[in-house]
Amino acid sequence: MKVLIADDEPLARERLLRLVDALPGYQALSDSATNGHEVLQLVAEQQPDIVLLDIRMPGMDGLQAAARLCELPQAPAVVFCTAYGEYALEAFNVSAVGYLLKPVRREELAEALDKAQRLNRMQLASLGRPPNEQDVSQARSHISARTRKGIELIPVCDVMYFIADHKYVTLRHEQGEVLLDEPLKALEDEFGQQFVRIHRNALVARDRIEGLHREGSHFQLYLKEFPDEPLTVSRRHVPGVRNLIKQLERR
Numbered sequence: 393m394k395v396l397i398a399d400d401e402p403l404a405r406e407r408l409l410r411l412v413d414a415l416p417g418y419q420a421l422s423d424s425a426t427n428g429h430e431v432l433q434l435v436a437e438q439q440p441d442i443v444l445l446d447i448r449m450p451g452m453d454g455l456q457a458a459a460r461l462c463e464l465p466q467a468p469a470v471v472f473c474t475a476y477g478e479y480a481l482e483a484f485n486v487s488a489v490g491y492l493l494k495p496v497r498r499e500e501l502a503e504a505l506d507k508a509q510r511l512n513r514m515q516l517a518s519l520g521r522p523p524n525e526q527d528v529s530q531a532r533s534h535i536s537a538r539t540r541k542g543i544e545l546i547p548v549c550d551v552m553y554f555i556a557d558h559k560y561v562t563l564r565h566e567q568g569e570v571l572l573d574e575p576l577k578a579l580e581d582e583f584g585q586q587f588v589r590i591h592r593n594a595l596v597a598r599d600r601i602e603g604l605h606r607e608g609s610h611f612q613l614y615l616k617e618f619p620d621e622p623l624t625v626s627r628r629h630v631p632g633v634r635n636l637i638k639q640l641e642r643r
Contacts, residue, residue, distance in 0.1 A: 393418050393509055396440035398425035398457070400449045400475070404494065408444055408473065411501050416440075418505055420568055428452025432460055440468050442508045447474040455609065458488060469508035489545060532582070538571035544570060548586065552600050552615060553623065554579055558594040566617070588636055590625045601640065603634055 395412050397420055399405045405424050412420040421438055425431040428450045435443065447454040458470045471490035487580070492506030533543040550565045556576040563570050572579075580587065580595055587595040590613055602614040604625065611630050612622035625633055 393441040393505070394438070395420050395505070396425065396431070396438070396468070397421070398428075398431045398432055398443060398449070398454065399446040400426045401446075404446070404473075408496065408501075411496065411498055412444070413507075414498070415502055415505065419511075426450075428454065428457030429461075431457045435461065435464070435468060437504050441465070442469045442471060442505060444471050447472055447476060471508055472570045478480055478513045491639070523553075535572065536574055537563065539570055546570065548583060550628050551587075552617065554587070554595040588633065590623060590633055592626065595621060596623065598636065601633075601637060604630070604637055 395418050397405050397412070399406045399408065401492065409420045409424070412418050412430070420470065421434070423434055423438065425434055429452050431443065431445065431452075431454075434440070444452040445458060454472060454474070458472075459466050461470060465609075470488045472488050473492045473494060473496050475494040477493055489508045492500055492504055498638060512574040514561050532548065534547055535546050535551070546563060546565050550567075552564045554572075554576060555562045555564070561572040561574060561576055561579065563572050576595060578595065580589060583595075586598060588598050588601075590596050596613060596615070600615045600617065602616045602619065605612050605614065605622075611627070611633075613625050613633065
């Protein structure tokens, strides 16, 4: 994977160059950019797969350059490397796949590059659109969450369930959980083919369901990966969950 480094500080460019070249499977381009205009020129000339992009640069800054890159038919993945944390939302709006704070750590860079490598071009084009602007038939393949690491992308296929609690939704996935600032109803509308409603505040991935059991006056749903952490199914949703389990058993 070819990586273009864009930063107006020479020491920052040199450090990123060393970090990238030390990672297997990635090669930093010999030419680097110091502003947004140079980014666009080098992307057009050398077609990098990934751009490590600073935000505050003279002339055209990183956010402006990323917005222009989004318009390209073969856009590279963008990972922001910046000393400022307040631009995370703007980075999301221009389809960044990573947001790293300086000084960039090797482990975080490796993780961001790996995510960038796994995202295809169609996914990159749709990441920045909020759910209410997307066609339901073209649901996102990844969900973006703002965490202490910056912007974290979770593949929808790794999500086990969503639980609503007041104004936030907790997304539980294979490696942990994150908070989303998205309504549960919007998530249900977008991912209804992959998730089932089991409670007014819970959506569960259909392919994660192990079984439904009545325990006293409550019904508990068991998941394959977490047999010791059942989820409560409301009486209203028990018939639908039972029918779904029967369908899954017939496959």
